[in-house]
Each structure stands twice: as structure tokens, then as C-alpha cells.
Amino acid sequence: MAHILLVEDSPEVSLSVREILASVGHTVEEAASGTEGLKRLRASKFDLIVSDIWMPEMDGIALLKEIRGAGDDIPVVVISGGAPNAPLTYTAPLAATFGANVVVYKPFEKAELLKAIETVLAD
Template sequence: MAKVLVVEDAPAVRLSVVDVLEALGLEVVEAENGRIAIAELEKSTFDLVVTDVLMPEVDGVEVIKAVRSRYPGTSVVAMSGGAPNLPAGYVLKMTEMFNADAVLYKPFMNDELRGVVARLLELPTTA
């Protein structure tokens, strides 16, 4: 069973992402910010990290950098809805520069998330 770390500061979004991933039969660990996510990365390895980009304390770019330095084979999905003065497209372009494997623009449909995760983890498309 693949293991996924979900990093999202908005509880409702985090719960939604976790529900979709658990329905795919994945083992999911949650982190409410980048600081907690980096601590989880120090304790365990993950097949996939799904991270928000704009978060308090430690942002998603730092999470991606930590994943790439410790576990270069781990896939990363970056997600963002942007911020009042920072459009999501710009934010997600930054994450691509740090080698995120995929990006999702919030709000996204559950099918979009399932498709990206299935592709990155090479899951059956009927999952």
C-alpha cells in the first residue's frame, strides 16, 4: 500500500483530500503545516507528498525542497488557490521550478486529484 503525506492548513480541504486518497486504498498521514510535514518526513518515508503551497510557519516550497533533498524518488503534487495579491498560476509556477511532479489549482475536482495520484503512483485507473 502506498503511503501519502497530505500537507494543508485548511482543515476542510485537508479532510477532503484525505478522504479521496483513503478511498483509493492509500495510507495517509496528515500535516497541518510545513513544519509538521518536515517533521513527518524525518520520521518516515512516503511514496507521494500532496502539499499546499501557501501556508503559515513553513510553506509548501520548503516542503518540496525537503522532499527533494531527502527522498528524490518521492513524487510531489503542489496545490494552490493563490493569495489576494499572488495568483495561483504564479505560485504554482514557482513550485514547478522546485520540481513538483504535478500541480493542482484550487478548487479542483476530486477526479482531478484521483487522476494525478493514479498517474504518479501508477495505480489502476479504475481505482
């Protein structure tokens, strides 16, 4: 089972994702922004990051830049519900460009996310 950093500003989304991950035995640390996520990443060791894209303060793209910029190749699963003022399809290529391993679109079902995580961890 993996130790996962979950970065998500919506408390309800964060709760639901945490519950999905916990239901199969992953351990989860939650962060409400990119800045907080980065802080936790420096403090502990994680097997995987699940991150939202559109967040106040530091968003998911900025977080990815920081992580990959530091040479960290930790797997990153991006969860996205799209962004205001941008088409929904815009997020995936953007996240991929900045080093996300996979993008899962909100709203997703339990199995979708777990399968994505399984695939990324297997690589």
C-alpha cells in the same frame, strides 16, 4: 495502494482531501504545516506527498526546497488555491521550479486529484 503524506493547513481542505484519498484505499498521514510535514517525512516512509503551497510557518515551496535539497525524489503533488498578493497562475511554475511533479488547482474534483496521483505514481 500508496502511503501518502498530506500537508495542508486548512482543516476542512485537509479533511476533504484525506477522504478522497481514503475512498480509493490510500493510507494518509496529515500535517498542518511544512515543518510538521518534514518531521513526519523523517519519521516514516511515504510513496507520495500531497502539499498545499500557502501555509503559515513553512510553506509548500520551502518544504519542496528541503525535500529536493536533501536529494529525495519522492513524487510531490501540489494542490493550490493561489496565494494572496499573487496572481493565480504564479503558483504552478513556481512549484515546478522547485521540484513539484504536478500542480492541481483548488477547488478540484475527486477524479482530478486521483488521476494526477495515478499519473505521478506510474512514472
